[in-house]
Amino acid sequence: xxxxDNNSQECEGQSLAVIAEALYLSNLLLVPGxxxxxxxxxHLKHRKHESELAQSHLYETVKASLWVGVLLVVVNIxxxxxxxxxxxxxxxxxxxxxxxVHSAFVLLGMLGLAKAMACxxxxxxxx
Amino acid sequence: xxxxxxxxAKPYFIAALGLFAGQILFGLIMGLQYVMGDFLFPxxxxxxxxxxxxxxxxxxxxxxxxxxxYYMVPEESEREIHSPKLALALFxxxxxxxxxxxxxxxxVPYATLAKITGNDLLPTMGRExxxxxxxxxxxxxxxxxxxxxxxxxxxxxxxKTVVSSVMLIGFWGLAIFFLFSFYNPxxxxxxxxxxxxxxxxxxxxxxxxxxxxxxxxxxxKVTGVDREVxxxxxxxxxxxxxxxxxxxxxxHYYWIGAPEYWQVLGSIFSALEPIPFFMMAVFAFNMVNQRxxxxxxKAATLWALGTAVMAFLGAGVWGFLHxxxxxxxxxxxxxxxxxxxxxxxxxxxxxxxxxxxxxxMPLMRGRAAANPPKAQVVEMWAFWVMTISxxxxxxxxxxxxxxxxxxxxxxxxxxxxxxxxxxxxxFYWLREIAGVGFLIGLITYFISFFVGGEEQxx
Ligand code: HEM
Ligand code: HEM
Ligand SMILES: [Fe+2]
Numbered sequence: 310x311x312x313x314d315n316n317s318q319e320c321e322g323q324s325l326a327v328i329a330e331a332l333y334l335s336n337l338l339l340v341p342g343x344x345x346x347x348x349x350x351x352h353l354k355h356r357k358h359e360s361e362l363a364q365s366h367l368y369e370t371v372k373a374s375l376w377v378g379v380l381l382v383v384v385n386i387x388x389x390x391x392x393x394x395x396x397x398x399x400x401x402x403x404x405x406x407x408x409x410v411h412s413a414f415v416l417l418g419m420l421g422l423a424k425a426m427a428c429x430x431x432x433x434x435x436x
Numbered sequence: 437x438x439x440x441x442x443x444x445a446k447p448y449f450i451a452a453l454g455l456f457a458g459q460i461l462f463g464l465i466m467g468l469q470y471v472m473g474d475f476l477f478p479x480x481x482x483x484x485x486x487x488x489x490x491x492x493x494x495x496x497x498x499x500x501x502x503x504x505x506y507y508m509v510p511e512e513s514e515r516e517i518h519s520p521k522l523a524l525a526l527f528x529x530x531x532x533x534x535x536x537x538x539x540x541x542x543x544v545p546y547a548t549l550a551k552i553t554g555n556d557l558l559p560t561m562g563r564e565x566x567x568x569x570x571x572x573x574x575x576x577x578x579x580x581x582x583x584x585x586x587x588x589x590x591x592x593x594x595x596k597t598v599v600s601s602v603m604l605i606g607f608w609g610l611a612i613f614f615l616f617s618f619y620n621p622x623x624x625x626x627x628x629x630x631x632x633x634x635x636x637x638x639x640x641x642x643x644x645x646x647x648x649x650x651x652x653x654x655x656x657k658v659t660g661v662d663r664e665v666x667x668x669x670x671x672x673x674x675x676x677x678x679x680x681x682x683x684x685x686x687x688h689y690y691w692i693g694a695p696e697y698w699q700v701l702g703s704i705f706s707a708l709e710p711i712p713f714f715m716m717a718v719f720a721f722n723m724v725n726q727r728x729x730x731x732x733x734k735a736a737t738l739w740a741l742g743t744a745v746m747a748f749l750g751a752g753v754w755g756f757l758h759x760x761x762x763x764x765x766x767x768x769x770x771x772x773x774x775x776x777x778x779x780x781x782x783x784x785x786x787x788x789x790x791x792x793x794x795x796x797m798p799l800m801r802g803r804a805a806a807n808p809p810k811a812q813v814v815e816m817w818a819f820w821v822m823t824i825s826x827x828x829x830x831x832x833x834x835x836x837x838x839x840x841x842x843x844x845x846x847x848x849x850x851x852x853x854x855x856x857x858x859x860x861x862x863f864y865w866l867r868e869i870a871g872v873g874f875l876i877g878l879i880t881y882f883i884s885f886f887v888g889g890e891e892q893x894x
Binding site: 397400404405408414415419422423424426427429 | 716718753831834838842
């Protein structure tokens with residue numbers, strides 16, 4: 310990381326980048342599903358956007374949201390199929406698992422949002 | 437250090453750190469008593485250790501806040517403190533009164549302490565966090581009023597900034613809400629109702645203003661971002677704090693006998709309380725991303741970011757976890773509460789005090805801008821060891837809480853309290869081990885003050 314020399318906080322594609330990160334966070338915190346749909350639509354629409362900043366934030370947030378889908382939703386279904394919610398251990402694992410994984414993704418989204426606001430690209434540390 | 441009188445912060449910080457060590461030792465004693473019931477009995481019973489643990493926490497945080505104010509206000513106001521002598525006198529009064537109170541807790545039974553301190557003249561003792569004898573409470577009021585006078589005079593006579601105004605409002609609120617500790621009605625519902633005006637309106641109200649102002653101050657210093665930008669954030673953060681936090685008090689009124697509408701009001705408003713913490717975290721990362729200089733004090737920057745993240749997790753996430761009335765119906769007063777209490781207090785208030793100490797102590801010790809890199813490396817190790825240990829303490833207590841609720845509060849044949857506790861002893865052992873990790877982190881932190889080496893120019 311380098312200190313930024315331009316103090317102006319505005320740049321090409323910044324608002325799309327910020328919107329992408331905001332939708333990602335909204336998908337986690339406020340309106341799951343719907344926020345992702347809008348995000349995906351924005352990503353498809355702006356795939357050829359001239360701003361690399363906007364493009365990369367849109368791509369990264371879609372990718373990370375798909376991971377959220379796998380790690381939170383699919384795992385939940387698996388637990389349900391495997392053990393059900395009748396045992397104490399299931400609840401123990403599920404609550405701790407969800408709280409930590411969910412918060413970790415929220416924290417990553419905050420980093421992404423801060424980067425977008427500072428006109429910087431940001432890669433989610435996910436394959 | 438730009439102003440001579442800023443140096444009065446130093447004894448405040450040293451005392452704070454000393455009492456912090458005491459707090460942790462008593463935490464570990466209690467952690468062991470959780471699994472070995474008669475450890476140190478009858479010398480230090482659990483209830484006494486608990487009182488010492490929590491009261492030391494509050495007192496050392498107050499020392500830290502006051503030290504922060506004495507350090508920050510001269511720089512913000514661009515003038516010396518109104519009366520450094522008063523600041524030093526109040527320091528000794530507070531330290532001696534605090535020490536005597538702790539000795540009182542440990543030396544005589546609580547009932548005897550109440551008797552010899554004249555509790556029956558103005559009964560205020562016997563309530564969690566407010567266990568101090570009435571004369572100690574009066575002492576606290578005198579110290580805080582003297583402090584407020586000193587700081588307010590300095591601010592009024594000097595440059596007025598958003599940072600110092602927010603801090604001042606926070607401290608005035610702290611003093612005003614503490615006055616409710618003198619109101620101790622016979623009616624238990626009323627007692628609890630106003631007890632929360634001290635406890636909740638402190639940590640989820642006025643203390644957050646103090647937290648916000650310290651965080652803003654350190655970020656201005658280490659990032660060099662324009663004050664105007666940081667002030668705008670600070671405004672929105674404290675507005676959100678007050679909008680959500682004041683009526684959010686209702687999340688403590690669900691089951692105490694207060695009117696039922698609190699279940700709705702408390703749930704809605706306190707569910708929004710994570711917002712200011714969320715904003716603080718985005719704010720801190722945003723400022724560091726937009727920084728215009730590389731400040732040599734990397735450790736202070738780490739503490740600033742760490743505070744924002746851990747406060748969000750402890751207060752925001754772990755607070756939200758049990759704040760809705762239908763959830764709180766099951767979790768109320770369980771180990772979930774303790775898990776949240778630990779991470780929130782550590783993340784928000786312990787870390788912000790360590791942050792301002794990290795920023796200011798090198799300057800007060802005559803360094804140009806920061807500690808030598810080697811000392812900072814040790815300090816950053818301490819940061820990670822303490823923080824990760826606290827994460828584990830929280831996770832183990834959360835696990836204990838979930839099982840406790842399952843065994844004791846659900847199903848057709850719920851267990852008795854003690855039978856349930858026996859089942860979850862493993863989690864208490866793990867918590868104690870994580871607590872030892874925390875102590876190791878704290879010792880590392882103390883060592884970092886004595887590590888020498890070449891200083892880096894600013
Ligand atoms: C830095 C801020 C905070 C600190 C230091 C803090 C600390 C604490 C502590 C120590 C308790 C236990 C009080 C007792 O002894 O009964 C508590 C209870 C509680 N806190 Fe917080 N808290 C903070 C923020 C929050 C936030 C933002 C929320 C909600 C989103 C929240 C929700 C709750 C609830 C619902 C309880 C009651 C638990 C019960 O019913 O047993 N807290 N808090
Ligand atoms: C490092 C090891 C620590 C251990 C083993 C420990 C242990 C404990 C124990 C056993 C209790 C009593 C719980 C009960 O009444 O059943 C307690 C309460 C408390 N401790 Fe700690 N503690 C530690 C560190 C800390 C730290 C660093 C903080 C502050 C940041 C803290 C803040 C509190 C608070 C606020 C309470 C009251 C909680 C409530 O009312 O729910 N403790 N602690
Ligand atoms: Fe509260």
